[in-house]
Amino acid sequence: MLRVSRLTDYATVVMTCIAAHPSDVLSTAQIADEARLELPTVSKLLKLLGHAGLVESFRGVNGGYRLARPAEAISLADIVEAMEGPIGMTECSVAQGQCDRQAQCGVSDSWRSVSGAIGGVLRAMTLAQMLAGRPTAPAKDATQVAQANA
Amino acid sequence: MLRVSRLTDYATVVMTCIAAHPSDVLSTAQIADEARLELPTVSKLLKLLGHAGLVESFRGVNGGYRLARPAEAISLADIVEAMEGPIGMTECSVAQGQCDRQAQCGVSDSWRSVSGAIGGVLRAMTLAQMLAGRPTAPAKDATQVAQANA
DNA sequence: TCAATACCGGACCAAAATGGTACTGTTTTC
């Protein structure tokens, strides 16, 4: 299906939740509640995201997480890479010299090319843009519905 | 890693092999030999590709496979969809109504948007283009090496 | 006619990735 893992999907949800409360330190429990996800799962996600430098963590009472950078400076590519490692469409094209067919195989160049293009697509989508489609208020007007069906 | 399955990668290799011999019916064994892949694997791939209408099959002695359309009319998106089903980045965005969080979740629109963009990238790469980087002759001159390292 | 070739449609299995959970530290606040 050429899909991203479900955890990565959840990671974007979590990130938009955090981005919705800028300059606020949210605990894992708060985030899990708002994102409608299980707490242990959210905990794991935040650990990964923190390790990638996308969120800052604060320990102790009243600790929690906060965006490490403004939402405009975080792209979907950042999140995907944090969760799944470097973006590459084929096993062969990331691990150079892994595949013994590489000498004869001419498609690897093409795959590398499309991987680059897809990386560009992911880099073009920022967290701020994703947040724009998800209003904090439960309002959902016609413009957004039209955009969804486009 | 946001990757396509290895079988899909192999499918592109197989397709370029077939495309390298236009208007020739190649047996599974010939294709497997040329693609340096195991015969049962190639057999499975060709079954999938045939089912998707990308290759024509001929039974009996001297049977085999041939492209169903000219290489210019077959895109990478066709091959990926033949192997992995419809292109969609997240589970949620393909199976509408599957995820009970969908009402609250605002990121699905964004994901659908990037899925569309990535579909475009895949549709833009044709089998003919992929073949161009893989000469039939075993010659490998400097220009190709340079291109490979680009 | 009949045997050889070669695709068709499955079933089948082992190994790996995934999703999810739990538990034990460590740091900070009050």
Place this chain on the structure above:
DNA sequence: GAAAACAGTACCATTTTGGTCCGGTATTGA
């Protein structure tokens, strides 16, 4: 020093993936 909250890691169940095999059928040509 007790409670809150993150850090790290280990663990397991399930699913997906990659790969193989076999009996069936159609076509060719001697």
